[in-house]
Ligand SMILES: Nc1ncnc2c1ncn2[C@@H]1O[C@H](COP(=O)(O)OP(=O)(O)OP(=O)(O)O)[C@@H](O)[C@H]1O
C-alpha cells in the first residue's frame with residue numbers, strides 16, 4: 001500500500017498533467033488513499049470468491065450447474081398463464097433481493113425457497129436461472145440432487161477419499177446458496193441415511209442463516225412427513241414457497257428434456 005506522502009506525489013503529478021476539462025476523481029491524497037484501499041478490498045474479495053468457487057468445484061467434481069440446464073435463464077422461461085408469470089416474477093425477485101434475508105417482523109432469516117410441483121414444470125429451469133445469475137455476481141451457488149449428495153458423502157467415508165466428510169459438510173454449509181434437487185425422490189432402503197444427511201445440512205445452514213433451496217414433487221404434507229416440523233417450519237417461515245401446478249413443458253415439447 002502506498003504511503004500518504006507517496007500518494008500526495010502521485011496525485012500532484014497527475015493533477016499537473018491532467019487536461020483542464022477532465023474532472024479529477026480524487027482531489028486530496030487522503031481521498032486517493034481511501035480509494036486505493038477500497039479497490040484493494042474489492043480485489044481481495046474477488047480472489048476469496050474465486051477460491052470459494054474453485055473449492056466447491058473441486059468438492060463436487062463439476063461446476064454449480066449441470067450441462068443439461070446450462071441454457072436456462074429468466075428470459076427463456078415461457079410464462080403463459082398467470083400462475084407461471086407469478087412463479088417467474090417471484091424467482092426473479094428472489095434473485096434480485098438475494099442476501100437481504102429479513103422477515104416481516106424485521107428479524108434476520110435464512111431466506112431459502114421451496115419449488116414444489118409436477119414434473120417438467122420448470123422448477124430446475126427457474127432455480128438454475130437464480131443460481132446462474134448469482135454466480136455471475138460472484139456468489140458461490142450450486143444445484144445438487146439428493147442422490148448425488150448421498151453419493152458424495154458415501155465416497156467421503158472411503159479410507160483413501162481425497163475429500164473428507166467434514167470438509168464436504170463445511171464447504172456445502174458455506175455456499176451462499178445451495179439448491180437441493182429431487183428432494184423426496186429416493187425411496188430406497190437408504191432412506192434414513194438420506195433424511196439424516198438432508199436434515200443435518202439444512203439445519204446447519206438455517207442456523208448459519210444460509211439459504212437452502214429445495215426442488216420437489218412432494219406437496220407440503222409429504223415434505224413435512226419427510227423433513228419434520230422443525231426444519232419445515234423454519235424453511236417456510238422466512239422463506240419462499242412457489243407451487244408449480246401446471247402441465248409438464250416436456251409433454252408439450254413431445255419428449256424428455
Ligand atoms: N415455462 C418454460 N419455458 C421454457 N422452458 C421450460 C419451461 N418449463 C420447463 N421448461 C424446460 O423443460 C425442461 C424440463 O424442465 P425442468 O427440468 O425445469 O422441470 P422440473 O420441474 O425440474 O421437472 P422434474 O420434477 O421432472 O425434475 C427443461 O429443459 C426446461 O428448460
Ligand SMILES: [Mg+2]
Pocket residue numbers: 123124181182215
Ligand atoms: Mg427437476
